[in-house]
Amino acid sequence: GEDVEQSLFLSVREGDSSVINCTYTDSSSTYLYWYKQEPGAGLQLLTYIFSNMDMKQDQRLTVLLNKKDKHLSLRIADTQTGDSAIYFCAEEGLNDYKLSFGAGTTVTVRA
């Protein structure tokens, strides 16, 4: 089965950049995703990247993909208190109806 791994915690000062890292094992992944989850809520799709791209930028979010190393990262510029949440990395394989998620990275933004 697929395995997606993320570091569990990240603490960042307000206004700094956050970088969340993820590694995955399925080399046939077609899309890779970042979702955000606030306490007691469902998952909000933040951004995604197609596997033949190496970078995608969307306002404060930058996704970097190193397909050779199977490494994905999410950079949040100018991190705000509202960015405090759990961030999940997920991969979509050839069977495009199933996502495999990491355990999530809890991001805490301190003043």
Next chain:
Amino acid sequence: DTGVSQNPRHKITKRGQNVTFRCDPISEHNRLYWYRQTLGQGPEFLTYFQNEAQLEKSRLLSDRFSAERPKGSFSTLEIQRTEQGDSAMYLCASSPPQGSNEKLLFGSGTQLSVL
């Protein structure tokens, strides 16, 4: 359409009781998914519908679990004879037909607590 809707938001039940959850997907989305999320973990795939057809079930879905999507619109997930290990957040998601640029969107989930 305000997104994927799930009911109830919270359910507390006693061990051995049956529970049923409902999911209303985004109306143009023909694909519907159920995931389960336990504390400190990411969501795990349970099952998937394309229109009214249930195309795959995870081995996580024991025979106490049944999901339906009778008219290809809303879906229900029933758990019979609940156990404490069933306590989790049950997430529903939907997506449009393959080839669309839209991706999987999740509802707010149903938090189940089995006492």
